[in-house]
Amino acid sequence: MLKNPIYAVKCTVVFWNHASEYALEQYAMGKMSEGEVAPVEEHLLVCPHCCERVAWLDDFVESIRSAARATSRVAATGHKG
Numbered sequence: 811m812l813k814n815p816i817y818a819v820k821c822t823v824v825f826w827n828h829a830s831e832y833a834l835e836q837y838a839m840g841k842m843s844e845g846e847v848a849p850v851e852e853h854l855l856v857c858p859h860c861c862e863r864v865a866w867l868d869d870f871v872e873s874i875r876s877a878a879r880a881t882s883r884v885a886a887t888g889h890k891g
């Protein structure tokens with residue numbers, strides 16, 4: 811059973827050096843330098859688990875940004891619109 815290649819591949823993908831929560835946050839917010847981004851993107855190519863987390867963080871970051879934009883627009887003009 812241990813020689814089952816499917817099982818081996820699954821292990822490699824699931825347990826191989828996941829990007830940390832912090833790294834994924836920095837990546838989603840575009841705060842990483844090119845040298846830092848490369849290994850993260852390389853990992854995302856093979857890891858659906860981390861891809862899912864980045865997609866979730868992307869949505870999260872975008873909703874925070876649009877909330878921040880709405881707030882600063884109100885502050886700048888003094889009224890909504």
Ligand SMILES: [Zn+2]
Binds near residue numbers: 857860861
């Ligand atoms: Zn991963």
